[in-house]
Amino acid sequence: MNLWIPAATLFIALHTPAWAEDQTSEPAKDTYTLAMDIYASAQDNEVKPSLVVEAPVQAAPPMIEAPKLSREDNAALHLSILRDEVDHMTQVGFFGSLFSENEELQQALMQDIELFLAIYSDLPITSEAMLLKGQMLAKQNHPEAAVVAWLQTMYEFPKSDASLKARRSILDTIKSDWDDEADAIKAIIKHVPSKDIASRLRSLINQLYPINDQDVVQALTLLQLDFLKRFSDDPHADEVQILLAHNMGAESAESGIFGFRKLLTLYPESSYRAEAMLAIADLQRLRLKAYQKAADNYKVLIAQYPEHKLAKLAYENLALTQAEHLKAYPEAIATNQKIVELYPEDKVSLKALQNIAKLQRSKTDEPEQAIATLRKLATMFHGFEAPEALHDAIKIAEKKLKNEKLAFEIRQQLVKDYPQSDEAPKALFDMAEYAEQSGDAAQAKALYTKLINQYPSEKSLVRKARERI
Numbered sequence: 001m002n003l004w005i006p007a008a009t010l011f012i013a014l015h016t017p018a019w020a021e022d023q024t025s026e027p028a029k030d031t032y033t034l035a036m037d038i039y040a041s042a043q044d045n046e047v048k049p050s051l052v053v054e055a056p057v058q059a060a061p062p063m064i065e066a067p068k069l070s071r072e073d074n075a076a077l078h079l080s081i082l083r084d085e086v087d088h089m090t091q092v093g094f095f096g097s098l099f100s101e102n103e104e105l106q107q108a109l110m111q112d113i114e115l116f117l118a119i120y121s122d123l124p125i126t127s128e129a130m131l132l133k134g135q136m137l138a139k140q141n142h143p144e145a146a147v148v149a150w151l152q153t154m155y156e157f158p159k160s161d162a163s164l165k166a167r168r169s170i171l172d173t174i175k176s177d178w179d180d181e182a183d184a185i186k187a188i189i190k191h192v193p194s195k196d197i198a199s200r201l202r203s204l205i206n207q208l209y210p211i212n213d214q215d216v217v218q219a220l221t222l223l224q225l226d227f228l229k230r231f232s233d234d235p236h237a238d239e240v241q242i243l244l245a246h247n248m249g250a251e252s253a254e255s256g257i258f259g260f261r262k263l264l265t266l267y268p269e270s271s272y273r274a275e276a277m278l279a280i281a282d283l284q285r286l287r288l289k290a291y292q293k294a295a296d297n298y299k300v301l302i303a304q305y306p307e308h309k310l311a312k313l314a315y316e317n318l319a320l321t322q323a324e325h326l327k328a329y330p331e332a333i334a335t336n337q338k339i340v341e342l343y344p345e346d347k348v349s350l351k352a353l354q355n356i357a358k359l360q361r362s363k364t365d366e367p368e369q370a371i372a373t374l375r376k377l378a379t380m381f382h383g384f385e386a387p388e389a390l391h392d393a394i395k396i397a398e399k400k401l402k403n404e405k406l407a408f409e410i411r412q413q414l415v416k417d418y419p420q421s422d423e424a425p426k427a428l429f430d431m432a433e434y435a436e437q438s439g440d441a442a443q444a445k446a447l448y449t450k451l452i453n454q455y456p457s458e459k460s461l462v463r464k465a466r467e468r469i
Contacts, residue, residue, distance in 0.1 A: 071120075071123075072123065082109065082112060082113060082129065085109055086109060086136050089106065106140060109136060113129060126157070127163065130166075134146040134147070134150040134169060143215075144216045145222075146169070148216065148219035148220060148222075151166070151170065151188060152201070152204065152223060153166040154166050155200045155201055156197055170189055171189075184210070184211050188208070198236075201223075202239060205224060205243060206239075217247055217250065224241075224243060224247065225244065228244070237267075238271075238272055241259070241262065241263045241267065242276060245260045249283055253284075253288050260279050264276050273305070274305040274308040274310045274311070277297060277305075278317075281293075281298045281314070281317065282294070284297065285317065291321055294317075294321055295318055295322060298314045298315075301314045302315060315348075316339065316352075319336045319339065319355065323359060332359060333360065336353070336359075337356065339352040340353060340356075353381075353389075354385070357373040357377070357392070361400075367396050370396055371397060375393055378390050378414075378417065379417075382418075387414055387418040387421035388423075390418070391414070391423050391427075393410050394407045397410060404434060408431055411428070424455075425454075425461055428450060428454070429461050432465065444468070448465040448469050449469065452466065
């Protein structure tokens with residue numbers, strides 16, 4: 001009598017984990033039981049060997065082929081062993097990354113979960129694997145990354161049981177120590193759009209992007225990379241690429257520039273090309289101190305997209321680079337003048353005029369042009385900056401040019417256009433004093449009288465005016 005057991009059953013029996021032998025009343029099947037069920041259902045119904053078979057000693061037992069499992073069965077077995085390992089994984093302590101005894105196993109499990117997600121991304125069971133990924137990250141003390149994984153579960157499989165579990169896990173996680181981020185996360189889980197998967201994930205990425213938390217940004221970067229790997233042909237993939245490049249730039253200027261250049265190369269029709277160009281130039285200027293390269297790239301943006309809303313910022317940053325870093329003052333003046341020409345009613349022109357006057361006065365030694373620029377500012381803009389500009393122009397005329405007549409004309413402009421300004425009473429008194437010193441007593445008396453009548457609250461000036469009269 002020979003004892004013969006089917007090969008598949010013998011393999012499973014010999015490799016049964018110790019914990020599987022103690023399962024008696026657990027409602028969910030463990031890996032061993034699940035494997036037995038799957039293998040049993042996969043056996044050929046016509047092949048039913050007995051547990052004990054009589055056969056001649058000389059005869060070899062019949063060869064029974066191992067059952068062929070379906071892709072779905074393989075996925076179920078794969079997930080079950082992952083779930084068993086994660087369930088038995090203990091919570092990592094505060095210093096887990098340094099002293100955890102099962103660090104290698106944790107790494108292996110995370111790699112295998114990612115492998116599962118890549119192999120079975122089209123199967124509904126993937127929702128459970130993604131939920132499991134969040135649980136594993138939570139046990140590794142990466143709550144932000146866990147929340148992002150659970151959010152992906154909700155947005156990728158909104159109607160699954162795993163989505164409900166993910167939602168509960170998110171709410172439990174953000175109960176404490178999440179501050180402003182908690183409100184943002186609650187808003188994200190409140191409504192999952194009913195669109196295709198790619199659109200839902202893009203929506204999630206856009207909602208996560210404003211959250212200013214380094215750990216969330218790192219998890220979001222991985223989500224963006226996963227999207228681009230799976231949905232490279234999506235018509236809005238460039239939207240994900242530009243956000244990914246911004247995230248990369250926050251970590252490393254060089255990486256960010258690479259990400260933006262990738263957008264310019266792979267998406268020639270993208271509406272984000274101007275944004276990528278501006279970002280490259282800004283990273284070169286602010287982080288790499290490559291000022292000439294930055295200036296050149298601002299010029300490329302201006303040349304290629306002169307009507308784009310970001311062209312204005314490119315002009316502004318170009319002028320700043322030329323003035324402060326390249327010391328190319330005439331070029332900086334020309335760039336600022338172009339700003340005034342293109343955006344005459346925008347506040348950016350006010351700043352440009354102020355910069356022009358500053359450069360003309362202190363860098364290119366052009367006091368007459370500085371006065372003209374300041375007077376132009378006072379005619380184009382009528383806020384508190386205007387009388388201040390005229391006051392500066394008066395000082396240049398008096399101290400730099402020694403031109404009292406020009407100073408008188410500027411004061412006339414100030415008093416006429418900005419009579420309610422703080423500078424107006426003093427300007428009027430100085431005008432009267434100039435007329436008196438020039439021998440025009442009638443004009444001097446008229447101006448002193450105007451000061452007394454128009455600014456009676458200016459006690460000191462009024463008293464002096466009465467004395468002069």
